[in-house]
Amino acid sequence: MRRLEGKVAIVTGAGGSIGTAGVKRLAEEGANLVLNDIREEALMAAAEACREAGAKVVTLATDTRSEEACDEMAAKAVEEFGRIDTVWANAGQVWVAEALEQDKDFWTRCLDLELTGQWLPVRAALPTMQAQNSGSVIFSSSMTANVGIKHISAYSAAKGALQALVKALSVEFGHHKIRFNSLALGSVxxxxxxxxxxxxxxxxxxxxxxxxxxxxxxxxxxxxxxxxGTPEDIAPIVAYFASDESEWVTGANHYIDGxxxxxxxxxxxxxxxxxxxxxxxxxxxxxx
Known part of the structure; x- marks a missing residue:
């Protein structure tokens, strides 16, 4: 089944294990892709898997904390494919330290990537989605925003903020038929x-x-x-939210955690x- 035939998806953090499994599934379902990861070798491997599945792929080894880089991603999608149907904001890394060791620099760097770096690629794509009067945005959140776990305070705060963000954005952009959902991913x-x-x-x-x-x-x-869980457990969920089958689902956090x-x-x-x-x-x- 190729539910995403003709659709275009921007995916950040595409070179990670979850990202690679997800973008491969999007490609198999018919999507064309603009893929991002700061690690160029991992990004190229993910892109090759997508091309083997039949997708047209554009890659940008850029940092999602850069507003200019995110604007470039959106511009490339429109230039190459003429539209943007999905943004999967998935870039991130591990942030572990005792709470009192999470000083201002640690806290700022974590939120810059896990919150601001998720928002900026979405912000860059929204004008195109508004003009189309359609779109789906997926944020990779975490179950750690919903249960108490030591030594990841900043990370948990950022992931919780994403869950709040989808609620606000779903109201603000609902009349443009743009939907927003977060995935509270469990241990994968x-x-x-x-x-x-x-x-x-x-x-x-x-x-x-x-x-x-x-x-x-x-x-x-x-x-x-x-x-x-495995990365392959996450992939069909991402494909669902990228497809029109999820057009009545917005403003919600979804537990994907077994x-x-x-x-x-x-x-x-x-x-x-x-x-x-x-x-x-x-x-x-x-x-x-």
Whole structure:
């Protein structure tokens, strides 16, 4: 099924594990793409996967914290494809430190990327969407905005702000038939979970990766559906919100987390204290 035939999507953070799986699915569904990531090698790999799926692709290895770079993305989309149907604001990274260590510089850098860097590419695309009288905006938020987790205060604040932002924007632009939704993503296998684990525990990336793999059978027990998510679990959700099938869904935050936020914690009663702490470490959170 090619629900996105003829549609054009701008995607930031396209080179990450979730981003790559998502843009490949958009390409398979027929979309043409303007892809962004600050890491050029990862961006090129994502673009190649999309081209193999039949999409036309424009790449920009730019920083979403730059207003000029975001304006360029929107201009490129219109120049190459004539329209902008979707913006998936997905760029981000890991921000871990004890609250009192999150000084003004840390806080500002985090919010610049996780909040301002999500808003600027959307802002750049909105005039085109207004002229079309249509569009869909997707923000990658996080379940960490909705549950208390230590050592990610600035990150949680930014992700919570995105959830508030979709409510305000959906009202302001609703008459233009532009819809806004945020995805409260749960723990998904990939680089970011390993990096978070490494930062919390003082391990190397390789050591943290070994812990994540070692604790898989315990870790999966705390998800209501019985397993941690994969990037491929997120991809069809993004395609849905990019498609016309979601045209009556706006101004909402959607939990994409395997039931972890509301239900999965009940599964922790199956673990002893040592297993529980191992699982917390593997997820990049502190359960013990």
């Amino acid at each position: 296998e990939g680089r970011h979970i390993i990096e978070s684990n490494a930062m919390r525990s003082g391990m190397t990336y390789e050591e943290a990766e070994a812990v994540v793999n070692m604790t898989k059978k315990f870790r999966d027990l705390i998800f209501a559906v019985g397993r941690m 039931g972890l936020t509301h239900l999965g914690m009940a599964g922790m009663h199956n673990l002893d204290s040592e297993q529980l702490m191992a699982v917390g470490s593997a997820l990049g959170i502190e359960l013990g």
